[in-house]
Amino acid sequence: MxxxxxxxxxxxxxxxxxxxxxxxxxxxxxxxxxxxxxxxxxxxxxxxSKDLLFERVFMETLQSNGPALFGILGKEMPLKEKLMQFVEHYVELMKNNPFMPLFVINEISRNPEKLFGKIGSQVSQVALGLGLQLKAEAAKGTIRPIEPVDLISSIMGLCVFPVIAKPILRPVFGLSEEDYNKFLERRKKEVPVIIWNYLTDKSTNE
Amino acid sequence: MxxxxxxxxxxxxxxxxxxxxxxxxxxxxxxxxxxxxxxxxxxxxxxxSKDLLFERVFMETLQSNGPALFGILGKEMPLKEKLMQFVEHYVELMKNNPFMPLFVINEISRNPEKLFGKIGSQVSQVALGLGLQLKAEAAKGTIRPIEPVDLISSIMGLCVFPVIAKPILRPVFGLSEEDYNKFLERRKKEVPVIIWNYLTDKSTNE
DNA sequence: GAAAGGTTTAACCAATTGGTTAAATTTTTT
DNA sequence: AAAAAATTTAACCAATTGGTTAAACCTTTC
Missing domain, CATH: 1.10.10.60 (Homeodomain-like)
Known part of the structure; x- marks a missing residue:
């Protein structure tokens, strides 16, 4: 057996x-x-060796989550829909693996070259596709013109920060564990609102 | 001598x-x-010892930047003005000390208790004041109702992520060092727009 | 039941690293 | 010039840690 x-x-x-x-x-x-x-x-x-083991774990961590998550951005789907699905998945993923984002950021900072050969190119592909969609929508006038980096950074920043800064936010704002969880749930709705408001804002269009 | x-x-x-x-x-x-x-x-x-030296450096890092930065949020000043000043200072601070945010987050994660006694209470004070201002403005109808955590997390997330994720963003989006710096400069204007749009949005008010 | 592979035990090695010590030397203070 | 304080040199210690080794012991496979 x-x-x-x-x-x-x-x-x-x-x-x-x-x-x-x-x-x-x-x-x-x-x-x-x-x-x-x-x-x-x-x-x-x-x-x-420790290095080999780490390499394996790190790559598994990326590969088991990255494709599904960034796959959403690559699908044929209205922007707003993509946005909502991405945030929902992303926040949920981090709720279940709270140490992951800091881990990934730290280790990529420690050794940036390692990243690109493995998964970077796939993500770049997605970024390219998203860029086209953004340009098309902007041309139609449905959203303001925006660079993919700006959009992705904004979305991820809004989702990631509450998780990595939990040990700061909880004491400073006096949140119970329950308060904090409510706060995280709230993000799933609020982040898309923030982003969508920004994308469709007329006041600062050129 | x-x-x-x-x-x-x-x-x-x-x-x-x-x-x-x-x-x-x-x-x-x-x-x-x-x-x-x-x-x-x-x-x-x-x-x-290493511990004593670290303690000293860590506290100096916090104390030399925290008060000035969060002081802005405590001033008597219109919200929009606070927002713009805070973002300007914050992004600039991180441009000059790119490793700081990750450092602070990591070390506070490693040892959360140490934080509160030293600077946490001051920041809490500021948070409280900000909360009052938010409530007052919401009552007047100038902004939507919002919790301080939500606002601060959003602002900081939008500012911090581009810096800590630089080693990911640059290769993935194929940014030159110059592109990246432009991107960071852009944040100083864009983050306040994003936040202000969100705060004054009517469509999702209750 | 023999062979092969998985697993434990336990001792061991070499490198790294935080930290110490004591004496000698230089610089500053008085 | 003498005393005190700052700095160097260089050897050393103890603990931690990644990694190895060899023999024994199970468990599975054939």
Missing amino acids: TKDVSTERKILEAAREVFIQQGMAGARMQEIADKADINKALLHYYFR | TKDVSTERKILEAAREVFIQQGMAGARMQEIADKADINKALLHYYFR
């Missing part, structure tokens, strides 16, 4: 937890082994 | 650079000593 859960999987899950909470520098191989309920020797038997 | 620059200051500047770029875990005392142009023994002679 094969093991209920493959040891490799067990290791990867454990490593993911530890890496995400401690970062590459702070993570300890021993802690990963403990959390996976095996010993260090076996850990190295499966993944020769 | 006293030294041109006090050794303590030299150490703190060096430490600040190293800590901000490598984080507490990644920083090396030797590197700090080298950058300060002294030796490790003297480094420990001035600051007994």
Whole structure:
């Protein structure tokens, strides 16, 4: 009989937890082994080095979430619809993996080259497509002209900040855990409103 | 004659650079000593331990920027004016210290308790004042009703994300360093527009 | 039941790193 | 010039940590 859960999987899950909470520098191989309920020797038997293990975990993290999320932006769909779906998915994703955004940003900052070869090109493709749609809509006059970077940065900033700054926001604004969750839920509705208002604003059009 | 620059200051500047770029875990005392142009023994002679040195640098970082920045929100001033001044200062601050926001977020995440006693209460005070102003304006009907957390998170998210995600945004959107700087400058005008549109939007008022 | 592969145990190694120490040297103060 | 304080040198220590090794022990496969 094969093991209920493959040891490799067990290791990867454990490593993911530890890496995400401690970062590459702070993570300890021993802690990963403990959390996976095996010993260090076996850990190295499966993944020769910390670097290899990290590489694997990091790429899995990106690949298991990136395509689905940015896929939304690539679909044939009205802008407003895209916007709402993207935000809904994005906020929900981060609610379930609160340490992920900081982890991803940190590790990409630490080693920017690694990114592009793997998933960067796909995302660039999506960005290109989105750019065309934005131009077309602007030409029709349904939205103001805007660069893709500006739009994406705004959306992601509005979604990401409440999650990565949770340890600051909660004490400063005196939010209970429940208050904070309500706040996050609110974002799902509010972010699209903010963005859509901005996109369709006439007052600052040229 | 006293030294041109006090050794303590030299150490703190060096430490600040190293800590901000490598984080507490990644920083090396030797590197700090080298950058300060002294030796490790003297480094420990001035600051007994890495923890003490870090504590000092971290608090200086917060205290030298926080009050001025959040002070703007506490002033007696029309909302729109506050908004514009805050964004202008905030983006400029981050342009000159690009590693700061990630550093602050990371270290507060690592040790949330430390924050509140030192600067948290001041910021809370400001938040309270801002809350009153928002309520008053909403009562007058000049803006939609909104919670302080929602507003602050939105503003900061819009300003911070372009900076912390620079290593992602640049390759993905194929921005040159110059393109990126233009993008950042653009934020100073655009963020207030985004927020003000949102605050004065009638379509989703209740 | 033998062979192969997965897993544990436990000791060990080398490198890194925070921190110490003591003596010598230089600079500043008095 | 003497005393005090700042700084260097260089060796050293102890703890942590990534990684290895070899033998034994299970478990699966054939």
